[in-house]
Amino acid sequence: MYAVPEPLADETLSSWMWRVNSTAHIPIMSYMRFSSLEGEIIERDKIGLRGERFADRDLLTENGFIETFKKEFNISQPWLNKRFPEFSQPTIPTQFRRAFCSQCFIESFQKIGIPVSKVQWCYLTKPLCEFHGTPLHDSSIFFIDHDDYTIQAFVSYWDDHQFKEDCDLIRGAGAMRNSLALKAQQQLDKLTKRASKSGHSFGVQMFVLTLMRSMMIPAFHHGYPKIAFAHWGGSDPYAGLGIHGDFYNEIYRSTCLARLYALYFSAIILGWITSEQAFKTLREGYFSPWNTHMIWSILDDRPGILRLLFSELKLYETPCLNLTHMNIPKLTRIIYDV
Numbered sequence: 001m002y003a004v005p006e007p008l009a010d011e012t013l014s015s016w017m018w019r020v021n022s023t024a025h026i027p028i029m030s031y032m033r034f035s036s037l038e039g040e041i042i043e044r045d046k047i048g049l050r051g052e053r054f055a056d057r058d059l060l061t062e063n064g065f066i067e068t069f070k071k072e073f074n075i076s077q078p079w080l081n082k083r084f085p086e087f088s089q090p091t092i093p094t095q096f097r098r099a100f101c102s103q104c105f106i107e108s109f110q111k112i113g114i115p116v117s118k119v120q121w122c123y124l125t126k127p128l129c130e131f132h133g134t135p136l137h138d139s140s141i142f143f144i145d146h147d148d149y150t151i152q153a154f155v156s157y158w159d160d161h162q163f164k165e166d167c168d169l170i171r172g173a174g175a176m177r178n179s180l181a182l183k184a185q186q187q188l189d190k191l192t193k194r195a196s197k198s199g200h201s202f203g204v205q206m207f208v209l210t211l212m213r214s215m216m217i218p219a220f221h222h223g224y225p226k227i228a229f230a231h232w233g234g235s236d237p238y239a240g241l242g243i244h245g246d247f248y249n250e251i252y253r254s255t256c257l258a259r260l261y262a263l264y265f266s267a268i269i270l271g272w273i274t275s276e277q278a279f280k281t282l283r284e285g286y287f288s289p290w291n292t293h294m295i296w297s298i299l300d301d302r303p304g305i306l307r308l309l310f311s312e313l314k315l316y317e318t319p320c321l322n323l324t325h326m327n328i329p330k331l332t333r334i335i336y337d338v
C-alpha cells in the first residue's frame, strides 16, 4: 500500500493535500482549476464583506476533494480527523486568507522540498509567527484562488524582489512594538489554554477580538503605520459599510500588520502592556496612543462605537477575562453595570 506523507506540525489540510496530490500518478487537483480574472476577486470581496461564506478547504467537512482523496490514497476518516481537527480559534474567512511566515516557508522547503502552510496563520488573533516571533506577511496571492496556494505564495515572495523587500522592510520596522505585540499574543495564548479547561476559550478569544475590532476604527488609524493600510484585502482600502459593518468586517480583510497593531492597542487597554513600555516605543510612531486613558478618551468621543463595544464585550465575559479586569476611567460616558 502507498503510504501518504504525514502532515508536518501545524500543517493545514489544503497544504498537505496539495503535497499528496503532487505525488499521485494522475493528480486529482489541478492548479488550473482557479484562474479567475482579477475582477472576480473584487466581486467576491464585496460579497464576502456582506456576510457570504465560502467553503473552507482547510476543514475536512468542507473540502470538496476529500472523498476522492480517501478512495485514491486509501485513507481512513479517523486518520484524517486525528491529524486535521477543527479550528480552535476565530479564523480569517477563506476569501481573505493570505498570511504567511517566510522563514517557516523556507524551513519546510529545506526540510521536505516543498513549502507548507500552517494552521496558526489562519487565526485572527495571531498576527505573528509563534515559532519565529516575527510579524506574518500578507501574500500577494489569495488562498481561495489556488489549490496550490502555498506554492504560489512561496514563489511570489521569492520571485518578486520588490515584494520580498517590502515584506522584509515591514518586518524590520517597529521592532519594539512587534516584540510587545508578540508578548501580548503569547499572553493571550496562555490565557486561552487555561480558559479551555473550563470551556471558556471561545469567550476569551472573542473578548480580545472585540477589543481589536474597536482598535481598528478610523479614529485610531493615525496610530498605525501607513503601510498597514496598503494591500488591504479587496479593491477598497476601507469599505465604509457604516459603523456596524466596519466594526464587524474590517478585521477580516485587514493586513497582518493592522491586526498586529490592533492587538498591541488592545493589550494596552487590557493592561498587558504598561504605559511605560508603550511610551518607550513612541520613536517608532509618535502619534500612537500609549496609555489606557488616551485610548478610552478617543472611544469616549464616539458613543456609537462605545455602546457597541460594551454590548459586545459583555457577550464574551468569562471568569478568565472580563470588564472588571480592565482599568476603565470614569470619563467614559456610557453607563454600564459590570
Ligand SMILES: [Zn+2]
Pocket (backbone or CB within 6 Å): 101, 102, 103, 104, 105, 129, 130, 131, 132, 133
Ligand atoms: Zn515562522
